[in-house]
Amino acid sequence: LDPVDETMLHPNLERAALLGVDPADIANTLSVLVGGVSASTFEDRGDQYTVFMRAAERFRNDPNGLTLIAVPSRTLGQVRLFDVIQLGSGKATSKISRQSRERAVFITMNNMTGFSEQALVDEMEKAMKTLDMPPGYTYEPFGRSKEMAKMQGAFLFAIFLSFIFMYLVLAAQFESWLYPFIIMLSLPLTLPFAILSLLLTGGSLNIFSMLGLIVLFAMVKKNAILQVDHANSLRRQGLPRTEAVLAASRDRLRPILMTTLAFVAGMVPLVTSQGIGSGFSKAMASIVVGGQILSLLLTLVAIPVIYTWFDDLARFNTRVWNKVLRRKPVDRGAGEIGVVDIHA
Known part of the structure; x- marks a missing residue:
């Protein structure tokens, strides 16, 4: 997947302490306005619908729209969000895939005529072993390759x-x-x-x-x-x-x-x-x-x-x-x- 541009927000803890802003209020405000929150439910003709609230798309996708957002302050009442955060930019993946509730990267391929599928799986395993992945990272076959590995033992039995x-x-x-x-x-x-x-x-x-x-x-x-x-x-x-x-x-x-x-x-x-x-x-x-x-x-x-x-x-x-x-x-x-x- 091609990476996409990403805007990152980092709380300025020293500035927030000076203005009386709790870092948790910064996170909650961004969670409501950018991430969204379930506010209530609405019933219509016996059907119940969830009311989901968040900021409009033009404010969520434009970093300049953050200038309109305020956060609560214990000393000043309301403070602009821009005064207690630091903006940054970077690259991020355009899609996050998960397998068994964990982040995963899938590699799929088709084998040409005359090439064994098991031979491709063996070569992939050799290549993955050479990566020397850090702790917490694992690899395993999925789909037809996974079923093929199970089938071999079952077939021999x-x-x-x-x-x-x-x-x-x-x-x-x-x-x-x-x-x-x-x-x-x-x-x-x-x-x-x-x-x-x-x-x-x-x-x-x-x-x-x-x-x-x-x-x-x-x-x-x-x-x-x-x-x-x-x-x-x-x-x-x-x-x-x-x-x-x-x-x-x-x-x-x-x-x-x-x-x-x-x-x-x-x-x-x-x-x-x-x-x-x-x-x-x-x-x-x-x-x-x-x-x-x-x-x-x-x-x-x-x-x-x-x-x-x-x-x-x-x-x-x-x-x-x-x-x-x-x-x-x-x-x-x-x-x-x-x-x-x-x-x-």
């Missing part, structure tokens, strides 16, 4: 809870603590590709891109469930582990590709939109489309590998516990022998 609930639901469905863990390991693999898609599209990490990240997690988890569930089904029919994993990956490749392409095709209009509010839809859709396409091949290969690793680890732990507890392997007889036609 929501992601943590969603992982817990997804794991518990999958554990109830598979009746196992191992297979849900294998499925959940596919989610961290999508994070680098989600960030890469933001960099390629020039987007930034905000609340809408975070929502898109949750949608991306759901799609990737669904693909892993198809692979693991079908592999377990083939193994229950008697197919060996390696053949069951290969057959499950081959059988579920077409459904995974079809659902992925259909989902990406549905998100393309949001990515290419140009209307009002398109920035919000682009932020969500770009991370879903880019992350899904880039991570598809990795998850299709990684899930079978992770499945075999943890299955070997489970078998090794079983053998160790059997040796420690001196148990003999359970002979299931012909229940483990069978022939499955995986092309049926």
